[in-house]
Amino acid sequence: MTLEETIRQIVEQVLSQNMESIVGQKEAAETVLSKVEGDCCAVESQDGSLEDITSVRMQEYFKVPNPVDREFYQDMKNTTPAQIGVWRAGGRPLTDTLVRFRAAHATAQDAVLNDVSEAFIREFNLTELQSACRDKDEFLTRPDLGRKLCPKSMEILQQMGKTGAQVQIIVADGLSSTAVETNMPDLLPAFLQGLEQAKISTGTPLFVKYGRVAVMDAIGEALRPEVAIIMLGERPGLANAESLSAYLAYNPRLGMVESERTVVSNIHKGGTPAAEAGAHLVDIVKQILEQKCSGIKLTQR
């Protein structure tokens, strides 16, 4: 065999091996693809409509094929809504996981960008005010304006607002309208029931569109309640867009400092349930009225 023939033979051999492995890879890829398609099909229910993938709780979404200790893994998952145990395709997330991630992101965006409905404001008999922001975009880009009331709202407040109440209730959209609409129907009646039982007087309940926490300072300055409480949606995360916070302040006024606020956060199904939070807030109001302070000072008492 000449040298040339030998080289030709080697080259052919190598080429044919490569082809085999390429064919092999293609087959593997097809298997994966068909499996992925299979998974996708599984999502489609019998009447041909797509299942809402966000309806499955992350804690129940477990994709590791052969876990050494399934029970322990599940225990770990139960402690967090984080995306653990979601498995992978090579170094990347499974298509299904990726879609879930994007769905969560979309839910978060909806929560921020949607408005609290008029029907909700009417149902709870809230007096509607607006911060100095003209629209959602300005609300998101100008936090300073979200802390003030627009001139028209200031006027409404002067006319309708009851001054000198023990507790001034304020609801605001904050960064999640979803959180407000989901939690208030259970929180507010529990809160009001408790206040009534404790014979604590309340002012005209207010709703502030495009409102941030410190808008309570402006309202406090105008109405001079003993305590103001503002309940508003928290910035949504990927795990949850329904979380609500309540901030309380004794002697709310312009220029008060952040450490004077008492906060109860994580009010949602997986955190403190809304109705329970309502009753808990009554206890805090009682403490604030009794101690005549809020925030850090209250915890140091």
Added chain:
Amino acid sequence: MVSSISGHQTIISVGLDIGTTTTQLVISRLTIKNVAPGSAVPRMEIIDKEILYRSDIHFTPLKDHDLIDAVAVARIVATEYRAAGLTADEVDTGAVIITGEMAKKDNARNIILSMAGLAGDFVVATAGVNLEAILAGKGSGAARYSKEKHRVTLNIDIGGGTSNIGVFREGRAIDTACLNVGGRLIELERGGDKIVFIAEPAQEVLNQAGLPLAAGDRVSLTDLKTVAQLMAECIVELISTGNLSGLTRELLMTPPLKLDYPVEKVMISGGVADYVYSDFNPMSVAEVSGYGDTGPLLGWAVRKQMKAKGVELLKPGETIRATVIGAGTHSVTLSGSTISVKEENLPMRNVPVISPFPGGVPGDVEEIKTLIERAIEQVTADGSVDQVALAMEGPQEPTFEAIRTLAKGIVRGSKSYLEEDKPLVVVLRKDCAKVLGQSLQVEIGKEAQVVCIDQVRVDEGDYIDIGKPMFGGRVVPVVVKTLVFNSSGIGSK
């Protein structure tokens, strides 16, 4: 006591374990802290347990073989308080646990009476075998091991009269059993070879072994070894198979272990444990009978038997003191939420727990009312019980509407009960005790006496004790006494 929301607080807790053979006392300082983040509903938990004082180990003072000399016990406690530099009114809470053979007789009443001045607000005064097994496993460190290492850990507390087995997964007790096997079922002349007393269960072992021994006889080491080995076999059999021999069945005081879980680790505590973990190898009866019983020999036999079965033993943090430490530090949990009860009605002791809604809370006031009425009627009908605790999961979805409905139903259903001016005790699993408590108060109106606590796990058949409120009335110590794990009830005996 300080009453800040965020700060630490400490309480002094005493555990007193009166067992078949020994009586001991442990004084601990429990540090209590709000473990919830500052912005959430406070949850008080015991975060640290420091043992301040361990008493001497006393022989249990007896009037006869199973009647405790309560006055002498009180004397021991008073002496130990003095040695620890403690007065009775410095003690905030504690538990008296009467265990082993002693729990069989009605010793509890006498003890409560004799201890009255020494332990004013003691919460517990009796122990069923299941509770004892759980306390021992918590005191020995088995419960903690199961949580830290994520392994199902089985603790065998071998005492003078009984061997209490507690199985733990992720820190929680999942199964218990009790075997009438212990180191002091045969009493010997101290340092000699004469049998002084043979307890009933030991007699059964002797019969099985075909040894016609009786009190007063002299006994050989070989015969004692045969007896100890038979006892050890019963223990090993109980933890490894559902297929039990006649003798093991005879000696079981509870249903056998369910064993529907893998037993991944085994730990042994109790007085006998010291001889399981040593290299004690007796050559004569005199070497065995140093304490006047066969305890050391049982330890030797258990070690041998475990080794033969290939069971590797974990070393416990505590041996002979495991149960008393468990009693002093683990029996009490704290619960907050809604407490509005007249001082004189606390502490409440041995309140039977009933579950009115085994199929979940109905959505309708009338249905809730009927089920509550029926459940209360069932336990109070014969007049032996005058207090009950209503245990429930809570509404499916804890909405305000569902909570109001539940509150209305409960108050209507317990009308006759409330008329007698008894506090309403509701224990919930779900986090909704504040709002339910508030709603109950609204329903009952003025003078409402309500204890509504959540995140405490109790089941029908349990008993709970509720102590006097602490920390400005915000929390009460609660002791859950779990008596049975199987609904099947009593065991073979």
